[in-house]
Amino acid sequence: MAKTTAARTSSSAKTGDAAIEIINMNKWYGHFHVLKNINLTVRNGERIVICGPSGSGKSTMIRCINRLEEHQQGQIIVDGVELTNDLKHIEQIRREVGMVFQHFNLFPHLTVLDNLTLAPIWVRKMSKAKAEEIAMGYLERVKIPEQADKYPGQLSGGQQQRVAIARSLCMSPKIMLFDEPTSALDPEMIKEVLDTMIELAQEGMTMLCVTHEMGFAKTVADRVIFMDGGEIIEENEPNAFFNKPQNERTKLFLSQILAH
Amino acid sequence: MARTHTPLPDLPPPASTIGMVGWVRTNLLSTPLNVVLTLAAIYLLYISMPPLIGWAILDADFHGSSKDACTSSGACWVFIKARLDFFIYGFYPTSEYWRVNILYVLLAIIIVPQFISNFPRKSWIGIAGLTIFPVIAYILLAGGVFGLTSVETNKWGGLTLTLVISFVGIVAALPIGVLLALGRRSDMPVIRTMCVIFIEIWRGVPLISVLFMASVMLPLFLPEGVNFNKLLRALIGIVMFQSAYMAEVIRGGLQAIPKGQYEAADAMGLSYWKSMSLIILPQALKLVIPGIVNTFIALFKDTTLVLIIGLLDLLRTVQAAYESPEWPDVAAEGLIFAAFVFWIFCFSMSRYSQDLEKKLDTSHKN
Numbered sequence: 001m002a003k004t005t006a007a008r009t010s011s012s013a014k015t016g017d018a019a020i021e022i023i024n025m026n027k028w029y030g031h032f033h034v035l036k037n038i039n040l041t042v043r044n045g046e047r048i049v050i051c052g053p054s055g056s057g058k059s060t061m062i063r064c065i066n067r068l069e070e071h072q073q074g075q076i077i078v079d080g081v082e083l084t085n086d087l088k089h090i091e092q093i094r095r096e097v098g099m100v101f102q103h104f105n106l107f108p109h110l111t112v113l114d115n116l117t118l119a120p121i122w123v124r125k126m127s128k129a130k131a132e133e134i135a136m137g138y139l140e141r142v143k144i145p146e147q148a149d150k151y152p153g154q155l156s157g158g159q160q161q162r163v164a165i166a167r168s169l170c171m172s173p174k175i176m177l178f179d180e181p182t183s184a185l186d187p188e189m190i191k192e193v194l195d196t197m198i199e200l201a202q203e204g205m206t207m208l209c210v211t212h213e214m215g216f217a218k219t220v221a222d223r224v225i226f227m228d229g230g231e232i233i234e235e236n237e238p239n240a241f242f243n244k245p246q247n248e249r250t251k252l253f254l255s256q257i258l259a260h
Numbered sequence: 261m262a263r264t265h266t267p268l269p270d271l272p273p274p275a276s277t278i279g280m281v282g283w284v285r286t287n288l289l290s291t292p293l294n295v296v297l298t299l300a301a302i303y304l305l306y307i308s309m310p311p312l313i314g315w316a317i318l319d320a321d322f323h324g325s326s327k328d329a330c331t332s333s334g335a336c337w338v339f340i341k342a343r344l345d346f347f348i349y350g351f352y353p354t355s356e357y358w359r360v361n362i363l364y365v366l367l368a369i370i371i372v373p374q375f376i377s378n379f380p381r382k383s384w385i386g387i388a389g390l391t392i393f394p395v396i397a398y399i400l401l402a403g404g405v406f407g408l409t410s411v412e413t414n415k416w417g418g419l420t421l422t423l424v425i426s427f428v429g430i431v432a433a434l435p436i437g438v439l440l441a442l443g444r445r446s447d448m449p450v451i452r453t454m455c456v457i458f459i460e461i462w463r464g465v466p467l468i469s470v471l472f473m474a475s476v477m478l479p480l481f482l483p484e485g486v487n488f489n490k491l492l493r494a495l496i497g498i499v500m501f502q503s504a505y506m507a508e509v510i511r512g513g514l515q516a517i518p519k520g521q522y523e524a525a526d527a528m529g530l531s532y533w534k535s536m537s538l539i540i541l542p543q544a545l546k547l548v549i550p551g552i553v554n555t556f557i558a559l560f561k562d563t564t565l566v567l568i569i570g571l572l573d574l575l576r577t578v579q580a581a582y583e584s585p586e587w588p589d590v591a592a593e594g595l596i597f598a599a600f601v602f603w604i605f606c607f608s609m610s611r612y613s614q615d616l617e618k619k620l621d622t623s624h625k626n
Contacts, residue, residue: 091529094528095528098527105521106524107521118528122530123530
């Protein structure tokens, strides 16, 4: 494991197109060791699906990438910038990394359009007119331009999640993180959100996606990562991952999740 | 097979469930206990209302200018009429009343539009009310510049003084309270500790003792010759005291905002102050409007406590007037008048806050 990791990081360092590099990263919640020696390199344009049982640390790992969680050991380098306690670096990385949450986290006191234009105006210093033009463009892409003046509370879950995706895209991020984006949705709304994500993947966005949607993983992922107990147990391209899992824990997990 | 369905016509509801009869049945006579309570309430009104109306209106005296005009058995409203100037202006010089009057007109110009929905530029009027208006008010009241005669603050009094104290208290306590609440939730231990100490000290001391300390004890600690005015000291005391309360109300709102809102704001790269002012505070303040207005109302009524350090607020002017030998036996009239004026202001604040809550509600919970 250690050898392959070293080989991977050195190879990516050579090519120099790594969007995210995580090197020997460890994290604890008090005494609880939640992420153990994580090594992961994500190339630009790569689509990665992270799966695993609940409590395996997959959400925590992607939340470390934009510093919603702090790691205690090792390095995380995003878009060439290392995450440290330096607030400047953190804000710089957050500008380039979009995040979609399980519970959407739209701002309920703002209209859909204001949700989308807030960060471009206040973080990117864009003019209001320009920000609104871009926002309407993304609302059309997620197929809900007619909801622009409504409040998030008036939208269905699937619509809210598509607004949340559009909100992240308005910042023209280089990397998108998805933290269980369909887990809080009713079954009939999952598809509309997945379709949006598939479209995004086909356009070449660098994506890290924590999800249990194995169909999505098979369709778009370049690599599937399986985590358990805070470790990366196995990673492979989707075909090999689903058809010939190597590790016993992976096999057990896949048999449980694909059984129904 | 070709039978078509004709929908049944709407029937009117039974007469006993709608209109006056329906209302009485559901609200007053729905259970035996409710019937008893309704009858008891009617009896209480029957024994209390006729004498009250008789005293306050039917048998009351409205005309005249001195106690001698009050000949009937009812209330002597002549007292209020005769001393109204004193209740409004205190000992402010009569020749300078016009300056105070301008202020009341300005205040009305600022406040009335806030109660009218869709009044053009009403938020700008509101902002001017919080920024330019206090400056104009100070210049007009205190004078000493632009050829205005200087009027010492110890001559300010009555309703004018009550409004000055509450306005300053409200305008200053809210922003300081916001900062204290944010500080108390800060990640920085020094700032957090300082805010906790400030809040707990001011909240743990009765306002009366704060005012006493401001007026009696503070001068003992100041070097000789340094003395600042009594009204200013009372104002600082009230602002500190009320901002501690305000901070706790606002902290309640901040704690009610889901963690996801903070995370979404962080994930977009918003700085701390931007995420607070654009995302968190607008939601938190909206949630605690009832608590904020509650504190404002309490502050407005607590201004009466300044009478113990010798400032003549509305209540004290009323008291001084009915204690004077020219006007024997008019305490009830004076106190009812003062209570009524306080009620008007407090009730307006309450109604305004309810409208604001409705207007700002974007949750669409139902």
